[in-house]
Amino acid sequence: xxxxxxxxxxxxxQNVVQDLQDPDSKIDVLxxxxxxYKAIEDYRKKPLIVYASQFIENLPxxxxxxxNIEDVDGFIDMCGSIGKDKKEVDVLLHSPGGDPSATERxxxxxxxxxxxxxxxxxxxxxxxxxxxxxxxxxxxxSLDAVLGPIDPQxxxxxxxxxxxxxxxxxxxxxxxxxxxxPAYIPMIEKYTIxxxxxxxxxxxxxxxxxxxxxxxxMFANNNTEDEIIKNIEEAVNFFADYETHLIHSxxxxxxxxxxxxxxxxxxxDILQExxxxxxxxxxxxxxxxxxxxxxxxxxxxxxxxxYRSPVNN
Numbered sequence: 001x002x003x004x005x006x007x008x009x010x011x012x013x014q015n016v017v018q019d020l021q022d023p024d025s026k027i028d029v030l031x032x033x034x035x036x037y038k039a040i041e042d043y044r045k046k047p048l049i050v051y052a053s054q055f056i057e058n059l060p061x062x063x064x065x066x067x068n069i070e071d072v073d074g075f076i077d078m079c080g081s082i083g084k085d086k087k088e089v090d091v092l093l094h095s096p097g098g099d100p101s102a103t104e105r106x107x108x109x110x111x112x113x114x115x116x117x118x119x120x121x122x123x124x125x126x127x128x129x130x131x132x133x134x135x136x137x138x139x140x141x142s143l144d145a146v147l148g149p150i151d152p153q154x155x156x157x158x159x160x161x162x163x164x165x166x167x168x169x170x171x172x173x174x175x176x177x178x179x180x181x182p183a184y185i186p187m188i189e190k191y192t193i194x195x196x197x198x199x200x201x202x203x204x205x206x207x208x209x210x211x212x213x214x215x216x217x218m219f220a221n222n223n224t225e226d227e228i229i230k231n232i233e234e235a236v237n238f239f240a241d242y243e244t245h246l247i248h249s250x251x252x253x254x255x256x257x258x259x260x261x262x263x264x265x266x267x268x269d270i271l272q273e274x275x276x277x278x279x280x281x282x283x284x285x286x287x288x289x290x291x292x293x294x295x296x297x298x299x300x301x302x303x304x305x306x307y308r309s310p311v312n313n
Contacts, residue, residue, distance in 0.1 A: 050282070072109060
């Protein structure tokens with residue numbers, strides 16, 4: 001494996017794409033990825049599973065690239081491919097986020113199988129993917145990788161933004177008096193009480209899940225220490241604070257979260273290089289093949305979600 005082709009830059013990947021145009025090309029892009037995963041495993045001394053979504057480039061409308069219930073089967077497959085004697089695993093995570101309830105199922109799958117779960121983020125893990133990462137014992141970021149806020153969205157709109165709409169209507173009616181209520185009917189018709197309750201429940205769920213996961217896993221041996229509990233609560237409040245981040249997709253690099261006291265570190269130079277290589281190969285594959293997701297291990301699990309006719313991966 002020491003003689004494997006190294007992909008250290010976008011230019012290196014473009015050279016691979018160029019070589020693939022040759023009818024006599026012997027390049028196997030799956031083998032390139034697997035060799036890189038094996039290099040990460042050799043360096044980290046633990047098995048690796050890879051969950052990656054295509055979201056850097058635009059996908060056809062309605063393509064499911066977010067965390068959803070279908071991913072549970074992918075994680076069951078990946079976990080099942082690893083020997084029962086292995087009690088610690090690394091998860092390479094690249095995702096825009098998705099459904100918190102599906103994320104909860106995935107955490108259960110991982111924790112039913114492994115005692116220690118570490119997350120490696122080579123590029124981006126937003127929203128529910130950040131929640132998933134925060135269920136780990138440790139998070140290792142590439143130098144330029146980011147997490148994101150965990151405030152929930154309802155039909156693509158931040159829940160806090162919807163709640164703010166209710167609050168503004170309430171404030172205006174209180175200011176102008178009931179006689180001005182008809183003027184606000186068009187605004188009120190945009191929302192329902194059920195929607196307000198849904199937003200409040202979604203915010204509560206996101207906070208509750210992450211608070212519990214941090215207590216159970218990242219700080220499993222410190223649950224009774226008041227200072228640790230306070231740090232966990234402050235961390236959850238930070239990630240969930242829409243008012244601070246202003247947009248749901250706000251990138252949160254290490255320098256913006258290092259003060260939280262969580263077990264989040266930046267990869268050393270060797271791991272940084274390997275994670276960069278894995279990301280370039282994964283994202284490069286997404287750019288040339290009709291896949292929206294990949295579930296991969298070095299133990300024979302290599303499949304994904306497609307949205308066009310199959311191609312050789």
